[in-house]
Amino acid sequence: MDVTLGTVLGFVAAGLAVIPAGFGSAAGVGLVGRAGAGLITEDPDKFGPVIVLQALPGTQGIYGFLTALMIMVRMGVLGGNVASLTTYQGFLFVLAAMPVALVGPVSAIYQGQVAAAGVGVVAKRPEEMGKAVIMAAMVETYAVLSLLASLLLVFSIQV
Amino acid sequence: MAISEMRRVTVLGHIHRMAQVVEAIHALGIMDIIEFGEGMPDDERSGLVVPDEVEKRATELDSIIADLGHALEFLAVRRRVAEGMLENFTGSRIYLTEAEWQSETTNPWDKARQIHAQAHTIEGAIAEAAEAINRLQTSINILEPWRNLDSPVESIEPSKHVVAMLATADVRMYRASLESAQEQVPGLAWQVISEGREKAHLLLAYPASQGEAGASAIAAVGLDRVSLDQFRGLPAHILEDLKAQLKTVETRRAEMEADVDALARLRPTIYALYDYFVNEKAKLDIVHSFGGTKRTFAVEGWVQATHMERLRGTLQALADDIVVLDRPPLDDEVPPVELTNSRLLEPFEVVTKTMGLPQPGTLDPSPYLGPFFLVFFGLAMTDAVYGIFIAAVALWLKRKTRQPNSKFLNLVFMAGLTTVAVGALLGGWLGDLPARLFGIRTAILFDPMESPMSFLILSFALGIVQILFGICLKAYQNIRTGQWLAAIYDQVFWLTFIIGLGLALGGGALGPGGAAVAAVAKYVAIASAIGLVATQGRHHRNPLMRLGSGVLSLYNITGYMSDVISYARLFGLGFTSTVLAFVLNDLMLKPAGIPIIGPVIAVIGLAFSHLFNILINIIGAYVHSCRLQFIEFFGKFFESGGRRFVPFGFSAKYVDIDRSTV
Numbered sequence: 174m175d176v177t178l179g180t181v182l183g184f185v186a187a188g189l190a191v192i193p194a195g196f197g198s199a200a201g202v203g204l205v206g207r208a209g210a211g212l213i214t215e216d217p218d219k220f221g222p223v224i225v226l227q228a229l230p231g232t233q234g235i236y237g238f239l240t241a242l243m244i245m246v247r248m249g250v251l252g253g254n255v256a257s258l259t260t261y262q263g264f265l266f267v268l269a270a271m272p273v274a275l276v277g278p279v280s281a282i283y284q285g286q287v288a289a290a291g292v293g294v295v296a297k298r299p300e301e302m303g304k305a306v307i308m309a310a311m312v313e314t315y316a317v318l319s320l321l322a323s324l325l326l327v328f329s330i331q332v
Numbered sequence: 333m334a335i336s337e338m339r340r341v342t343v344l345g346h347i348h349r350m351a352q353v354v355e356a357i358h359a360l361g362i363m364d365i366i367e368f369g370e371g372m373p374d375d376e377r378s379g380l381v382v383p384d385e386v387e388k389r390a391t392e393l394d395s396i397i398a399d400l401g402h403a404l405e406f407l408a409v410r411r412r413v414a415e416g417m418l419e420n421f422t423g424s425r426i427y428l429t430e431a432e433w434q435s436e437t438t439n440p441w442d443k444a445r446q447i448h449a450q451a452h453t454i455e456g457a458i459a460e461a462a463e464a465i466n467r468l469q470t471s472i473n474i475l476e477p478w479r480n481l482d483s484p485v486e487s488i489e490p491s492k493h494v495v496a497m498l499a500t501a502d503v504r505m506y507r508a509s510l511e512s513a514q515e516q517v518p519g520l521a522w523q524v525i526s527e528g529r530e531k532a533h534l535l536l537a538y539p540a541s542q543g544e545a546g547a548s549a550i551a552a553v554g555l556d557r558v559s560l561d562q563f564r565g566l567p568a569h570i571l572e573d574l575k576a577q578l579k580t581v582e583t584r585r586a587e588m589e590a591d592v593d594a595l596a597r598l599r600p601t602i603y604a605l606y607d608y609f610v611n612e613k614a615k616l617d618i619v620h621s622f623g624g625t626k627r628t629f630a631v632e633g634w635v636q637a638t639h640m641e642r643l644r645g646t647l648q649a650l651a652d653d654i655v656v657l658d659r660p661p662l663d664d665e666v667p668p669v670e671l672t673n674s675r676l677l678e679p680f681e682v683v684t685k686t687m688g689l690p691q692p693g694t695l696d697p698s699p700y701l702g703p704f705f706l707v708f709f710g711l712a713m714t715d716a717v718y719g720i721f722i723a724a725v726a727l728w729l730k731r732k733t734r735q736p737n738s739k740f741l742n743l744v745f746m747a748g749l750t751t752v753a754v755g756a757l758l759g760g761w762l763g764d765l766p767a768r769l770f771g772i773r774t775a776i777l778f779d780p781m782e783s784p785m786s787f788l789i790l791s792f793a794l795g796i797v798q799i800l801f802g803i804c805l806k807a808y809q810n811i812r813t814g815q816w817l818a819a820i821y822d823q824v825f826w827l828t829f830i831i832g833l834g835l836a837l838g839g840g841a842l843g844p845g846g847a848a849v850a851a852v853a854k855y856v857a858i859a860s861a862i863g864l865v866a867t868q869g870r871h872h873r874n875p876l877m878r879l880g881s882g883v884l885s886l887y888n889i890t891g892y893m894s895d896v897i898s899y900a901r902l903f904g905l906g907f908t909s910t911v912l913a914f915v916l917n918d919l920m921l922k923p924a925g926i927p928i929i930g931p932v933i934a935v936i937g938l939a940f941s942h943l944f945n946i947l948i949n950i951i952g953a954y955v956h957s958c959r960l961q962f963i964e965f966f967g968k969f970f971e972s973g974g975r976r977f978v979p980f981g982f983s984a985k986y987v988d989i990d991r992s993t994v
Contacts, residue, residue, distance in 0.1 A: 228951050235948060239908050242915055251918055303686030307962055310955045317904040318897070321788075324907070328784065 175257040182263025183248045183256075187241040190270040190323065194237025197278025201230025201285025208289040212296050222295045222302045226288040229309045233281035236320040240273045243327045256332050269326035276319035284312035334696040336977075337637040337660075338667035342630060343647060345654040350622075350629045352650050354615050357631070360646055361981020364668050365633040368623030371664075380624030386616055393613040396444050400606045403451035403595070411596040425988050426600050427734050433989045436604035444605050447598060454591045461585040468578040471563075475574070477526045477533040478560065478567040485560040485567060488535065495540050495547075499555040500531040509553040510534075516549040517542050533558075603986035611982055618980060634667050634977065661692075669974030671696050679743035680705065687962045689974030695809055697970055701961045704798050708960055709747040710754030711791070712905035712953035714780065715913060717762045718946050719751025734988065747954075758787075758906075762942055763913025768921060780910045788903045795899030795964065796834070799892060802968030803827055809969060821867035825860050830892060832857030861886060895964045901956050909949045916941035 209223035242251075244266055249256045258266070291305030341363060345353055357363050369377025428436065478485070478498070488496045501509055514520045520538040527533075534555070538546045551557070563570050623630040635643050635658070644656045661667045669689040671681045673696070680698040683705055690696060713719060726745035730736055755761065759775025766772040773779070778786045807823035810816070832853045839850030868885035869878035920937035924930045966972075982989075 225951055228948075229955070231948070232952055235908060235912075236904070239911055242911055251915070303958070304688075306955055307686070307959055310959045311963075313956075314898060314901065317901040320904050321900050324784070 177257045177259070177263075179258030179260045179263030180248070180255060182260065183244065183258050183266045186263070186266035186270040187244045187248075187250075189267060189274045190240035190244060191234075191237045193274045194240075194277030194281065195234045197281030198231050198234030198237075200278075201233070201281040201283075201288070202227055204282075204285040205230060205288045205292065208292040212292050216296070219295055219299065222299065223292060225302075225306060226291050226295065226309065229288050229306065229313070230281045230285040232313060233277040233284070233316045236316055237273050237277050240270060240320065240323045240327065243324060244270065247327060247330065247332050249332075258332065262330060262332060265330045266327070269323055269330065272319035272322040272326075273316075276315055280312055280316040280319075284309055284316075287312055334672070335690060335692060335694070335974075336670045336672045338634045338670075338692070338977075339637050339640050339658040340632070340661055340665065340667070341635050341640070341643065342632050342657045343654065344628060344630050344657070345651070347624065347627050347629055349651055349654055350619065351615075353629075353631070353647060353654060354618060356646050356650060357643075358611070358615055358981055360639075360643060361979050362639040362643060363633045363635050363979055364977050365618055365621060365631060365980045367621045368630055368632050370632070378623055378625060380619055380622040380629055381626075382619055386619065390613060390616045393609055393616065396441070396448070397606065397609045397613060399448040399451075400444055400602055400609065403447055403602055404599075404606065406451055406455055407592075407596055407599060407602075410592050411599075413599070425986055426603055427988050427990065428600075428604065429990050433604060433987070436601055437608040440605055440608055443601065444609065447595075447602055447605070450591075450595055450598075454588060454595060457591075458585070458588055461581055461588065464581045465578065465585065468574055468581065472571060472574050472578065475560070475563065475567050475571050477528055477531070479526070479571055481525050481535065481567050484565050485563050485570075486565075488560075490540065493540050494537050495542070496535065496537045497550075498525075498558045498560065499534050499536055499550070500558055501534060501555045503527050503530055503532045505554065506532045506534065509555060513550055513553045513555065517546045520546070520550075607984035607987045610985065614980075614983070633980070636670055636672070636977075638672070666975065667692050668977035670977035671698060673698055677702060679739045679746060682739045682743050683958055683961055686958060687966060687970075688972045689976055691971045691974050694971045695805060695969065697805075697961070697966060700801070700805060701965060704794070704965065705743075705957050705961060706747055706750035707754065707794065708902055708957040709953050710750040710752075711794075711902045712909070712956060713751045713946075713949055714755055714758050714906040714909050715760035715762065716752045716755030717942070718760075718909075718949075719748045719753075719755050721748070721946060722751060722950065723748025734990070744954075747957075758910075760910060760913065762938070763910065763917045765917055765938075768917055780907055781914060784903070784907060787907060788900060791899045791902040791906075792896055794902065795896040795960075796830075798899075798960070798965050799895050799968065800827060800830065802965045803830075806969035821863070821870070825863040825867065826892075828856055829860035829864060829889075832860055833889070895967070898964055899960065901960070905949065905952050905956060909945060912945050912948075913942065916945060 205223075205227040209227055212219055212223060245251055248258065248266075288305075288309040291302070291309055294305040295302050343353060343357075357365070368379065481488075481498075485498075488498055490496065510520070510522055517538050519542070520536065522537070523535040525533040525535055536550065536555070538550075542549075547557075560567075619629070623632070640658055644658070647654050647656050669692055671678075671684065671689070673681060677699045680702040681696075683701060684690070684696065684698045710719065713722070723745050726741045726748055730738060730741045730745075733741075735741060757775075757777040759773065759779050761774055764781065766774050775782075780787045803823050803826055807819040807827075810819035810823065832855075835853030836850050836857050839853050840846050842849060864885055865879070865882035867882065869881035872878045872881055917938070920934055920941055923937070924934035926933070
């Protein structure tokens with residue numbers, strides 16, 4: 174394989190997709206985890222509901238990873254034959270990664286905040302836990318839309 | 333198959349029947365008791381004057397419940413309930429047959445008092461032992477540095493000629509300190525008893541003739557006088573004695589663990605008694621919402637119409653002088669809401685109830701959301717094997733948690749089965765494993781990896797279908813309540829407008845004849861739009877305002893569009909699970925070529941990685957399938973705000989009783 178600037182940019186694009194979203198999800202999941210640990214010290218029986226809330230802001234990390242995977246598939250990284258991209262193609266991959274790279278981390282942190290507040294719901298009114306989960310899932314809509322935009326862009330790039 | 337019909341019930345009787353009636357209603361568990369004379373002016377409603385002995389019994393119950401709760405807390409700290417991973421999610425409950433429950437709760441007061449006494453004694457003894465150990469340990473710590481002092485501590489005291497004292501000083505400085513003290517106090521002598529890490533322990537003596545000057549000189553160089561007045565005898569002997577005592581107390585303390593174990597073995601009994609007394613207390617407390625006179629009582633509440641005869645039969649069988657009246661709700665009364673559906677449809681009530689109950693007299697959305705929920709869940713998981721796994725786990729949990737009728741687990745089971753069907757359609761059998769291993773192409777409909785756009789379009793199409801269906805339900809509801817015009821203006825026009833607009837824009841792609849369809853659809857859309865403009869402002873009087881808000885209402889089309897776009901999450905979730913399965917297969921099959929151990933590694937790796945894929949996807953699949961119902965679907969017709977029907981009956985924190993085994 175010839176390492177071109179385009180190929181390098183393609184690798185940068187995969188990193189851009191996965192890194193910020195991963196940071197954001199780690200922050201979001203961590204935030205809910207801290208709130209949840211506080212509740213568990215008082216009431217260990219609430220572990221189940223808390224772990225569901227904690228998992229919610231983790232999806233942005235997965236979406237980022239998914240986008241990176243699709244970039245890798247398009248570049249042939251998984252098959253072992255990395256394509257030599259032109260500089261423009263590389264730039265296009267970088268741009269395609271942007272929606273998930275920007276919306277992913279921000280929405281993960283906000284979703285973490287909503288889910289952490291939901292831990293309070295689980296503590297005081299466990300029967301209403303479903304509503305807390307749905308409120309956190311509202312935030313995720315925008316992560317899904319950014320994933321969609323990134324994926325459609327990645328699919329559109331001719332390699 | 334809808335919201336249950338409710339009957340308003342009043343039960344009247346003589347005051348000496350009250351306990352019997354409460355007992356019977358509690359045992360039936362089908363009546364939602366409300367405050368007597370709710371809505372009446374205060375001077376007209378005649379609340380029951382609760383007799384003093386009832387209040388007294390309630391206080392006794394409170395105290396025994398607190399005692400048992402305390403015993404459970406004490407045990408919770410000392411002996412963890414042996415919990416598996418499963419109990420972390422379900423909470424720790426115990427299962428009793430009816431017979432076991434009966435035997436646990438015979439002689440409840442004696443048992444409870446005995447348990448309380450037992451817990452109290454152990455707790456007191458443990459606290460006492462802890463205190464004794466602490467005290468002895470402190471004494472030992474104080475005396476230990478003086479072990480080598482070879483005279484009894486009480487003999488170290490000022491005498492006629494010599495002042496003797498014990499002192500400590502900084503271990504690094506004390507020699508210098510002593511030497512400088514010696515210059516000021518001639519005749520000062522000392523003996524080093526021990527040197528610790530920080531302090532040196534010293535025996536000092538100086539002639540009594542030095543008097544106060546000696547004491548102050550010694551203090552001035554940083555030597556601290558130590559008093560061991562609380563001890564008598566040789567330090568070494570005292571220490572031996574203290575250690576012997578400590579050992580005795582510690583042995584006694586260790587023996588108490590056996591008592592704690594004995595108490596912990598009683599935990600199921602404590603659970604049963606706790607729940608028994610809490611229910612007894614509830615039976616006493618409920619009379620506060622009764623009405624009555626000096627000699628009569630009256631209970632008001634709601635009962636599902638289907639249960640009415642059971643309630644009446646049971647209560648009237650108690651005695652001839654008990655009266656049960658029932659009637660349908662009045663217009664100004666808001667009955668509580670309970671959903672009744674067939675066995676097949678009742679699992680979907682779980683989804684509805686997460687959002688909240690519909691108002692009385694409106695539609696129960698559970699049967700309508702069911703098929704959508706299942707298909708959405710299936711699309712979000714997109715794998716037949718995952719579906720089999722989920723359905724199997726749901727069955728296993730039903731057995732394990734002894735909840736054969738759990739609506740939630742039935743819902744998960746059905747969702748699992750649908751996932752099998754959807755997975756088969758889209759060719760997901762542990763991702764693309766069949767293609768990799770045997771070269772079989774499994775997709776019946778299309779392969780999401782090859783044509784992701786088809787997946788996206790399928791998601792949008794399902795969204796359009798569900799949204800149109802929601803509008804139809806609202807129309808149905810309007811027609812049911814006689815609002816024909818509202819149904820035409822607010823729903824039919826929108827239906828024709830959305831369908832017309834959709835076909836006008838996309839009809840050309842339908843193949844031959846598509847152009848003609850599109851042309852017709854264009855006029856349908858225009859006509860519907862005119863209809864909407866003409867009717868959507870009808871609540872305004874001013875004709876200009878009518879027209880203005882009619883035109884503005886067309887802007888709501890953006891709301892419908894964003895609703896449809898929201899269904900893209902199905903593609904997002906489903907594609908995630910498909911791609912992850914693909915990549916995990918890719919990675920895990922890499923070592924399969926290594927002789928002998930390769931396939932083993934591959935099989936283990938595949939098992940773990942697909943389990944991981946299920947775990948990270950299942951929460952999202954469930955939550956987002958729910959969300960699409962609540963926001964996009966319910967938004968079209970659902971009227972929330974129903975009050976939950978909460979029948980007065982047995983409720984337990986720790987115990988589940990299997991009533992079927994009587």
